[in-house]
Amino acid sequence: MDPNEVEFLGEKQLVTIIPSFTFNQIHLISGSIGPFRAGLPTQVPIWLAVNLKQQQKCRIVGQEWMDAKLLIDVKDEEKTSKFFTKMPSDHYMDETLMLLGVAPEDIPQAEEIRTIVKDLWDIRMSKLRTSVDAFMKSDSAFAKLDHLTPMEINCIRPSLPHALDQRDRIQTCGSRPRDSQDTQRS
Amino acid sequence: MDDSVADVSEHLDSSDNEEFTPGKVLQDIENAWLNEKFAPEILPHQSELVDCMLEQISHMEENMKKLKKGDIRLAIHKMEIDRIRFVIKSYLRTRLEKIEQYTIHILSEDDKKSPEESYLTPGERKFAKEYLANIETLFRTVALQHMPANFQAFEVDKLTVKPNLNSHVFLRVNKPVQGIIVPGTTNDEIDLTAGAQRLIQYQPIASLVKEGAVQLI
Numbered sequence: 001m002d003p004n005e006v007e008f009l010g011e012k013q014l015v016t017i018i019p020s021f022t023f024n025q026i027h028l029i030s031g032s033i034g035p036f037r038a039g040l041p042t043q044v045p046i047w048l049a050v051n052l053k054q055q056q057k058c059r060i061v062g063q064e065w066m067d068a069k070l071l072i073d074v075k076d077e078e079k080t081s082k083f084f085t086k087m088p089s090d091h092y093m094d095e096t097l098m099l100l101g102v103a104p105e106d107i108p109q110a111e112e113i114r115t116i117v118k119d120l121w122d123i124r125m126s127k128l129r130t131s132v133d134a135f136m137k138s139d140s141a142f143a144k145l146d147h148l149t150p151m152e153i154n155c156i157r158p159s160l161p162h163a164l165d166q167r168d169r170i171q172t173c174g175s176r177p178r179d180s181q182d183t184q185r186s
Numbered sequence: 187m188d189d190s191v192a193d194v195s196e197h198l199d200s201s202d203n204e205e206f207t208p209g210k211v212l213q214d215i216e217n218a219w220l221n222e223k224f225a226p227e228i229l230p231h232q233s234e235l236v237d238c239m240l241e242q243i244s245h246m247e248e249n250m251k252k253l254k255k256g257d258i259r260l261a262i263h264k265m266e267i268d269r270i271r272f273v274i275k276s277y278l279r280t281r282l283e284k285i286e287q288y289t290i291h292i293l294s295e296d297d298k299k300s301p302e303e304s305y306l307t308p309g310e311r312k313f314a315k316e317y318l319a320n321i322e323t324l325f326r327t328v329a330l331q332h333m334p335a336n337f338q339a340f341e342v343d344k345l346t347v348k349p350n351l352n353s354h355v356f357l358r359v360n361k362p363v364q365g366i367i368v369p370g371t372t373n374d375e376i377d378l379t380a381g382a383q384r385l386i387q388y389q390p391i392a393s394l395v396k397e398g399a400v401q402l403i
Contacts, residue, residue, distance in 0.1 A: 001223065008269075009216075026259055028266050029242050031209045051265060057258075141368040142376060142386040145356065150403060153356050153383075161354035161385065168352055168387075 006151050007098070010091030011047040015099065016061040018042075019052070046095065050102045060099055062107040065089060071116040078123050084147040093121050093151050128152060132160055136167075208242050211235055212270060219277040221395055224356070224402035226349040226388055228284045228292055229395065233307045236274055243267050285314045290346045293318065351389045358383050361399045366390050 012030075018041050025034040033044050041061055044052070052058040065071065065088030078085050089095055096117045104110040128148070135143050145153065218232045246263055253260050285292055285306075293314050296304050306314065322340050330338050352369075359378040366376050368390055378384065378400065394400045 008272075021258070023258060026262060028263070029208045029239075029246060029270065030212050030266065031207075047265065047269065048262060051261075142384055145383040145385055148383060153403060157356070161356075164354045164385075165350065165352070 001154055001157060003151070003154060006091075006154050007094045009150060010094035011045060011050075011098070013046055013089065013091055013095060014043040015046050015049045015063060015095075016041050016043050017049050017052065017058040018061060019058045021057055046098055050098060053102050053106075060103040060106045062099060062103075063089060063095060065092070066096070066099070066107055066113050068109045068112040068116060071113060071120070075116055075120050075123070078120060078127075084124065084127065086147045087120075087149055090149050091151065092117060092149060124152060125155065128156060132156060136160075136163060208239075211238050211242070215239055215270075215277065216273055217398075217401055219273050219280070221402045222277055222280045222284075225392075225395060226351055226353045226355075227392070228281060228288070228305055228349075230303075230305045231281070231307045231310065232277075236278070239270060239274060243270060281310060282313065284349075285310060286317060288347055288349055289314055289318045289321070290342055291348045294346075351392065352387050354385055355388045355391075356383065356385050356403045357391060357395075357400045358403050359400050363394060363399055 018039060019036040020038055021036060022038045023034060023036040025032050030045070033048070034042060036042060049058065049060055053060055065074075070088070074085070074088060096113065100107060100110050100114055107113065215232065215235050218229075218235065222229055246267060250260060250263055292306070293311075296306055296311065296314075299305070304311070325340055330340065359380050359382045362378060362380045364377045366378065366386075368376065368387060376384075376386075383403065388395075391400055395402060
């Protein structure tokens with residue numbers, strides 16, 4: 001899967017904006033949004049928030065978890081825990097990139113947040129690599145991936161399942177005549 | 187314009203008593219898209235969802251014609267429709283790619299099923315048949331007819347490509363399921379609790395994907 005497609009899924013998350021225009025409720029196929037009152041916060045999907053921001057029709061308030069203090073706590077917990085901890089959002093990385101990318105001036109402590117989220121990502125990815133390595137050596141048939149976000153899963157998508165498929169092929173080759181009609185595609 | 191969505195959802199409610207809003211249909215299509223993307227084999231078609239959503243889109247586009255140029259809603263609705271179209275197109279294309287790759291296998295599996303439980307839509311079936319016929323014609327005109335008489339047969343069996351159902355997939359559990367047996371060295375039995383995420387072979391959970399008990403991610 002293309003990382004853009006993961007981001008596409010993340011764009012469905014709601015975010016609070018403060019519109020600079022006034023308009024009635026808008027009925028989208030995915031649900032209704034608004035009504036918009038200039039200066040009063042309302043929730044819209046991120047794809048719309050980004051677009052409105054680009055037209056300078058709103059200010060993005062940011063997600064509740066986009067708070068340097070809270071994120072430092074999350075980061076510390078992630079550092080001390082052996083397992084993956086639950087992230088404040090399933091798309092924490094993509095949301096941060098999208099919202100801070102389009103509206104760095106709207107979100108307080110944008111730079112700090114960006115750095116902490118990047119650290120968080122690095123910690124989790126290195127944990128992920130270590131556990132993938134341990135998993136491959138363990139000979140177990142399935143893996144628990146609780147609390148991993150779609151973007152992180154996507155990062156190990158091409159290699160890990162493919163490696164496991166190949167391991168299985170080698171194992172089955174030894175035990176029974178090879179089925180030459182199976183495809184190798186993962 | 188404002189009552190457009192209400193209209194359609196009312197129409198849907200009459201055909202099915204479950205909670206069936208356009209938003210829910212959209213979510214179902216997105217789930218079907220992800221499942222189709224990650225499953226090694228072709229899954230039962232969801233043409234009802236697709237048709238329903240296409241109807242929604244044309245309904246919405248009708249309504250958009252009534253809006254004045256420069257209305258803020260025009261751009262917003264257009265953006266949403268583009269997003270939905272992308273999902274539908276990607277979903278249908280993924281299915282066509284699988285049909286092209288596993289044509290013979292899919293057709294022979296499909297022949298065993300009654301038309302109601304066929305995994306393919308009539309259109310997809312027609313596509314698969316024509317694709318296979320074209321391949322055969324190509325083989326014959328390019329190579330087979332120039333072969334010695336006893337090598338001229340178009341051997342369907344030897345050309346069959348099957349999907350590898352033992353490949354590994356990522357999944358999220360929607361409904362708890364117990365006692366899944368993973369084929370392999372250890373024969374572990376595992377329980378899936380709602381909300382859990384796992385990496386596992388496709389074969390033991392294939393039926394759960396089709397039932398909607400698990401979602402591939």
